[in-house]
Amino acid sequence: MFCVECGKEGEIYDGLCAECFLAKRRFIDLPKTLDIVVCSECFAVKMGKSWNDSLSLEKATQLSLENVLKKDRDVVATSLKISIAERDPRNYLAKVEAEYQVRDLRAQKSFQVAVRLHKGTCQKCSRKAGHYYEAIIQIRGSSSPSRKNSLSGARDLVHSRVEELSHQNREIFISKEEKQKGGYDIYLSSGTAARMLARELTKQFGASSKSSASTVGMRDGEELKRMTYLIRLPEYQTGDLLIMSDRIYLLKSTGESSLVLLDLETWQESSISRGRLPVFDLLQREKYTSEATVVSESDRELQLLDPETLRTVDVVKPKGFMRAAETVTIVKTKNGIFLLP
Numbered sequence: 052m053f054c055v056e057c058g059k060e061g062e063i064y065d066g067l068c069a070e071c072f073l074a075k076r077r078f079i080d081l082p083k084t085l086d087i088v089v090c091s092e093c094f095a096v097k098m099g100k101s102w103n104d105s106l107s108l109e110k111a112t113q114l115s116l117e118n119v120l121k122k123d124r125d126v127v128a129t130s131l132k133i134s135i136a137e138r139d140p141r142n143y144l145a146k147v148e149a150e151y152q153v154r155d156l157r158a159q160k161s162f163q164v165a166v167r168l169h170k171g172t173c174q175k176c177s178r179k180a181g182h183y184y185e186a187i188i189q190i191r192g193s194s195s196p197s198r199k200n201s202l203s204g205a206r207d208l209v210h211s212r213v214e215e216l217s218h219q220n221r222e223i224f225i226s227k228e229e230k231q232k233g234g235y236d237i238y239l240s241s242g243t244a245a246r247m248l249a250r251e252l253t254k255q256f257g258a259s260s261k262s263s264a265s266t267v268g269m270r271d272g273e274e275l276k277r278m279t280y281l282i283r284l285p286e287y288q289t290g291d292l293l294i295m296s297d298r299i300y301l302l303k304s305t306g307e308s309s310l311v312l313l314d315l316e317t318w319q320e321s322s323i324s325r326g327r328l329p330v331f332d333l334l335q336r337e338k339y340t341s342e343a344t345v346v347s348e349s350d351r352e353l354q355l356l357d358p359e360t361l362r363t364v365d366v367v368k369p370k371g372f373m374r375a376a377e378t379v380t381i382v383k384t385k386n387g388i389f390l391l392p
Contacts, residue, residue: 092176184238186245191234192284249280257305292334315389318369
C-alpha cells in the first residue's frame with residue numbers, strides 16, 4: 052500500500068505513511084504562556100487548589116505543563132523534559148522536549164513556553180497574619196530553678212511536635228505564643244493537633260489536664276468552638292528524690308493517675324495515686340547526689356570512699372543491687388548515704 056499524500060509505500064495509517072500521518076495532525080499542544088502563583092511570604096507554589104512547600108520552580112512548571120498538555124485521542128503515552136531560563140525575577144522561558152506515542156509510532160515535538168510568576172498569599176500565611184487559631188495550650192508550672200527545665204521542656208515539646216506535624220499538614224502551625232506568669236500560652240491553628248499534644252504532655256510530664264470550650268461563631272448551622280487545654284505540671288517528675296516521713300524515695304515513674312516510688316533504704320517499690328501523695332520535700336539531685344568509688348564489696352555491704360570526706364563508709368547493699376562499674380551513684384543526706392539505681 053502507498054501513502055495518498057506522498058505516494059510512499061509501506062505501513063499506512065489512515066491512508067498515510069508514518070511521516071505524513073504525524074505531520075498532518077497536531078497530536079499534542081502546549082500553551083504559549085503558563086501562569087504560576089507563588090506565595091509572597093513562604094514561597095509555596097499553588098498547584099490547583101492546594102499549596103506546596105517543597106516544589107522547585109522547574110518541578111512546578113513541569114507538573115503544570117503536564118496538567119495543561121492537550122492530547123489527541125490517539126495519543127497513548129507522553130513524557131516532558133523541560134529546562135528553565137530566567138528572563139527577569141518574574142518571567143522565565145521553559146524549553147520543552149515532548150515525547151509521545153500514537154498507536155505504535157513514537158515522535159518528538161519541541162515547545163517554548165513563557166512562564167509568568169504571580170504573587171499570592173497562601174491560606175497558611177493569611178491565617179498566620181490574622182493570628183488564626185482553633186485552640187490554646189496553656190502550660191503552667193513552678194518557676195523555681197529546679198523546675199524551669201520542666202516548663203521549658205514542655206514548651207519545647209509542643210514546638211518540636213508542631214514542626215513535625217507541619218510537614219504532614221502545612222495548615223498546622225503556632226500562630227502566636229505569650230509568656231505568662233508561671234508558664235506559656237501557645238495558640239495553635241489546629242484543634243485536633245492541640246488535643247493530641249495535650250494528651251502527650253499529660254502523659255510525658257505526669258501533668259494534670261483540664262479542657263474548656265468557647266463558642267466563637269457559626270458555620271453551616273453548627274457552633275464553632277475554640278478549645279483551651281490547661282496543662283499543669285506537677286511539683287515532681289521522674290527521677291526526683293522525695294523526702295516523706297524522714298525516708299528518701301526515688302520517683303521511678305509517673306502515670307496519669309499513679310506514681311511508682313522506690314524506698315532507697317529498702318529498695319522496695321510501691322505505687323501511690325497522685326491524690327494520696329503526702330506532703331514531701333524535694334531534694335536537688337545536683338546538690339545531694341555524687342559518684343563514689345567502691346573500695347570493697349561483700350554479700351551484704353559496700354565499702355565506699357566518701358567523695359566529700361575521703362573516708363571509707365559502709366553502706367548496706369540492697370536486695371537486687373548489681374554493680375556495673377568501679378563507682379556507684381549515691382545520695383548523701385543527714386540520714387546517711389543511700390545507693391541510687
